[in-house]
Amino acid sequence: MEMPIPRPEILARKAELVERLREVLPEDAVISDPAETRAYECDALTAYKCAPLVAILPGSTKEVSEALRICHDMGVPVVPRGSGTSLAGGALPTADSVILGVARLNAVLETDYDNRFIRVQTGRTNLSVTGAVEEHGFFYAPDPSSQLACAIAGNIAMNSGGAHCLKYGVTTNNLMGVTMVLMDGTVLELGGAHLEAEGLDLLGIVCGSEGQLGVVTEATLRILRKPEGARPVLIGFDSNEVAGACVSDIIKAGVLPVAIEFMDRPCIEATEDFAKAGYPMCEALLIVEVEGSDAEIDEQLGLIEGIARRHNPVEFRQSRSPEESAAIWLGRKSAFGAMGQINDYMCLDGTIPVSQLPHVLKRIGELSEQFGLGVANVFHAGDGNMHPLILFDANKPGDLELCEDLGAEILKLCVEVGGCLTGEHGVGIEKRDLMTHQYAPEDLEAQMAVKDVFDPKWLLNPAKVFPLASSDARRVA
Amino acid sequence: MEMPIPRPEILARKAELVERLREVLPEDAVISDPAETRAYECDALTAYKCAPLVAILPGSTKEVSEALRICHDMGVPVVPRGSGTSLAGGALPTADSVILGVARLNAVLETDYDNRFIRVQTGRTNLSVTGAVEEHGFFYAPDPSSQLACAIAGNIAMNSGGAHCLKYGVTTNNLMGVTMVLMDGTVLELGGAHLEAEGLDLLGIVCGSEGQLGVVTEATLRILRKPEGARPVLIGFDSNEVAGACVSDIIKAGVLPVAIEFMDRPCIEATEDFAKAGYPMCEALLIVEVEGSDAEIDEQLGLIEGIARRHNPVEFRQSRSPEESAAIWLGRKSAFGAMGQINDYMCLDGTIPVSQLPHVLKRIGELSEQFGLGVANVFHAGDGNMHPLILFDANKPGDLELCEDLGAEILKLCVEVGGCLTGEHGVGIEKRDLMTHQYAPEDLEAQMAVKDVFDPKWLLNPAKVFPLASSDARRVA
Known part of the structure; x- marks a missing residue:
């Protein structure tokens, strides 16, 4: 993924920048030693790394305001950072930027x-x-x-x-x-x-x-x-398509579970090896959770069971205790960790209309074959928020690029069926060049014109969200 | 309420404007005869009237686009209009504007x-x-x-x-x-x-x-x-404060009715005279409606009854049939019509934190005494969306101005307790000059800078939302 070229005139003024920041921030809130700034070189999209010029940890709105004013005056880009858990490179620094961490703002x-x-x-x-x-x-x-x-x-x-x-x-x-x-x-x-x-x-x-x-x-x-209680059911199916159709029918019936989670066979297998949650080995699992009083839970689960039975599930397991509930959630909650044990993976985040689930899962299977990379699916099915995990080998030359190409194809598929590129992970650097698949030039121009209003010099979180050529061209030197 | 002075250079080009609009719109979609344009002289805030220069009724997105392009070229302001039911003057024309009605866009x-x-x-x-x-x-x-x-x-x-x-x-x-x-x-x-x-x-x-x-x-x-069923209860109290406290307790308990409506004595009396819904004569009435299956409804209403009883209601009437449900809603749904029969009124639309209901109702009563104008309260209490109706006599000189002054005081009170100037009616012309009570200059400037992006010449719906002096100054001649 291409990043903008650091501006030498900024790198040259590092000492002055640090000095000015130290005038408005506590001593230990300005980090400039390269050995320490490296702690901020990436977020959870670890394929991309770049240490910032300086990292700052302000402790109040006033300190944030004063530090930003200095960076603004000096034309230094600023990359805000939460806890650095972005899967899309949303907090990736550039070499000429100040990372602004909010860790001390926790009251x-x-x-x-x-x-x-x-x-x-x-x-x-x-x-x-x-x-x-x-x-x-x-x-x-x-x-x-x-x-x-x-x-x-x-x-x-x-x-x-x-x-x-x-x-x-x-x-x-x-x-x-x-x-x-x-x-x-x-x-x-x-x-x-x-x-x-x-x-x-x-x-x-x-x-x-x-x-x-x-x-x-x-x-x-x-x-x-907090609701009075909550109870999950685990429903197994012998095909992704049937599981997808069941999700679609639950939503269409107007039942409103708090969660409908979906796992496919590659994910179930990896998870079972890792967490031993006692999941049945089948093609697709749904975890459906409802909330309320016992009576409300019974009624909703009755409706859900009726819908599920029409799709001939190979398993329908209702929790009867807090322990059983925990066991049902254990596998799902371990899924990402489990996948990480056996492979490098890239976690995608497209959304689709719920009725497209069966079609999209089938196409992902075909694309996976075509690219020769495994794809495991574990996601929030109820609102059509897919999280395909593409499995690759980071040590194999070319595999990351192949993985990114497959990811782009899957996200384009989401857009094609009427969905979008991201449900909750954001665009970051990962999807910025796919934005033109979702938006017409005038739609993107309207978004960038709004950015102009708030950040006319385009100094905040550079090289993200918008196609690199567009955002770089807009940045004021 | 002051309106911007019509620009003579626009009025002088009316014939040209009409001719150009007729090139892109059907003959009967361009209305320029003053006898006919008068149909668009006001919306539901009827205290203010001004016929537009021209009215157009495009039938497609393409026609809207072509008509707007012409107005943009000629520097003519455009006032979009839905059905003209705005209570805040949101669709009030200026004399030099084109009203763009969407009535034909109904597919x-x-x-x-x-x-x-x-x-x-x-x-x-x-x-x-x-x-x-x-x-x-x-x-x-x-x-x-x-x-x-x-x-x-x-x-x-x-x-x-x-x-x-x-x-x-x-x-x-x-x-x-x-x-x-x-x-x-x-x-x-x-x-x-x-x-x-x-x-x-x-x-x-x-x-x-x-x-x-x-x-x-x-x-x-x-x-x-659609939910399986719905059922309202009518709860009467002998003071506004106690009714307000009951609303606050229902919300705090985490019950989620679909509606909690509130009527005070002036409103109950007017409504009973008009609609004869059989409401008890008391200081404050709540209508609380819940939805779901019969079992869910019973459970929720049980909780609500428990909360209500702790506040010693003078009446607790649960509907036992569709007819009784209709009777409970009849008065509420007739309230605005009923008030209109006995008085001119201005309907306000502030929001407040639910816990402030008792305090705000008390202060409204005091302000009502102070200004010598009656105020009836009927509103969506569950989400703190107040609709005080100020009663006045439109034929009495000075009464409208007094009413507007009282309205402004009530809305400022809403802001003071942590609420805002409008829940659902909008700012329109009615509240534009109160915006400075809610927003600091830099907050308003950020909003207006976003408007600059979409409508750089400030031709769309002029003299609304922002303080008149600010929006007029921004309009490009």
Whole structure:
């Protein structure tokens, strides 16, 4: 993946940059030693690495504002970084950039159970938001797989989802307001602890903007009452197509499970070897979870069983205890780790209309054969959010490129059937050159014109989201 | 309310404008006779009237694009109009503007039950969207009071809600994609029939943009399965504060009714005189409706009854039949008509955090005394969306101005307690000068800079949303 050429005039002013940053940040919040900046050389898309010029760890909105103003003055690009769990290279530095890490911005600023919100600094991890409210019986709904590590800042940047987003929506549906610092240091307050707002909905455009518009330092998040209970079922099928059709029928029937997760045979096999969750060996497994009181759960699972039985499942296993529930989820939650044990993999993130599941799974199988690379599927089927894992060997010359080509074909397939390039991982560097497959030139131009408003010099998170040629041309020298 | 001065150079070129519009639109789609253009002189904020220069009724996206290009070339402002039901003056023309009505854009373009969406032209009325899918057991969730008349175009412009939005969300939560024509005629496709999209979320910013960014001609809308059943309860209290506290406790308990509607004594009295729904005479009434199977309904209503009883209601009436349900809703649905029979009124639309209901209702009562104008309250209490109706006499000199001053005080109160100026009616002309109470100058500047991108000459829907001085200064001559 091509990256922009570092500008020598920036590299030459490193000492001055560090000195000015130290005037507004604590001593230990400015990291300039190459041995230490290397800690920020990549995110979870580890195929690409590049150490930044400097890394900074501001501890307040004011410090973020002052540091950004300095970088703006000096024309230095800034790459905001949550916890670095991006699978799309969303936090990959350039060699002439400052990495702005939000790790020190992790305080809870306010909790309000009457009005069901929490206000936090955005370096706080996703799971620790729930941690701050769970003793009062509340939780924060979006639950990316990386929720133990990932920061709210990154969740907002990527509009993250998770297994339970079928019912509760993704980040944008649970975000009420933000404090955002623009590249020139201006501090904006968008939205707040109330039902929507008048004027243009800038909050909506910030969510999912991948650090292109500003650095979000504080967020007001909707918290929800924990449901009385939840119960999963495990349903096995002898073909991907039939499992896909079952998902489609559940959705069409208007039942609203909190999660419908899908695993295919390559994934089941790898997972069983690794986690020994006791999954049946079949072509496709669904995990369907519903929530509510016992009576509500029984009723919903009754409907789901009726639909599933019409598709002749080879297994229908309903949990009868918390232990059995944990066992059903164990394999799914271990899937990514299991795949990582046996192969290098690239995790894709396209979305498709649910009714296209059977067709798309079949085509992925064909493409996998054609490219000679295995593909395992484990994903949020209920909302059509696919996560094909392409298996490759990072030590074999040419394999990464082959893998990227196959990934591009699969994502183009998603667009073809009426879906899109990313459900929750973002575009990052990974998919920037595929954007022209989704958008007409005038659609992309409108997006870039909005970026112009917030970051006229194109200094924030360079070389991401938009095709490299377009974004590089727009950057002001 | 001050309006911009019509530009004589535009008025002078009316004949040329009409001739050019007739080249791209059918004969009967260009209305220039002042006797006929007067039909478009106001929307539902009837205190303000101004006939447009010309009215056009295009029948396709292509016709909209060609007509806008002509207006753009000639520097003529364009005011998009749905069905003209705006309560905030969102479709009020200026004397030098072209009204662009979407009434002829009313086709259903596609229905897809597998993937649960419908694609329509945006002149279609809200209720007829549900009409197009209900025989298959589906419905479109947002339900403004004006749903029989109001157009999807207006719903998108105002991000409309309705009584049932507590559970199903407002328009932005049910809108999947749009076709939008920019002022210069460029046609954009935003979003689509899939879970979110990569890049900047321009769809989110279009929803609620009040015709400031473009003319939305087609929309892809999420449709939902009709629930098995629904049942309301009517709960009476002897004070507004206690009713407000009960709403707050229901929300806090995590029960999710589809609607929690609130009426105070002035509203109950007027409604009973008018509709004779058999409501008890008390200080405050709640209508709480839940949905699902009979078992689910029983369970939810049991919880709600438990909460309500702790607040010593003077009445707790559960519907036992469809007829009783209709009777419970009859009064609420007649409330606006009932008020209109006895008084002129202005309907406000602020939102507040639910826990602030008791305090805000008390302050509204005090302000009402202070200004000497009655205020009746009927509103969506579950999501804190207030609709105070200020009663005044349009024939009494000075009463409208007094009413507007009181309205401004009430809306400022909403902002003070952490709410905002509008839940679903929009800013229009009504609240444009209050925007500075909600937003800091840099927040407003960011919104206006985004408007610059889509409509650099500021020709679309002039004199709305932003403070008049700001928007007038930005308009390119």
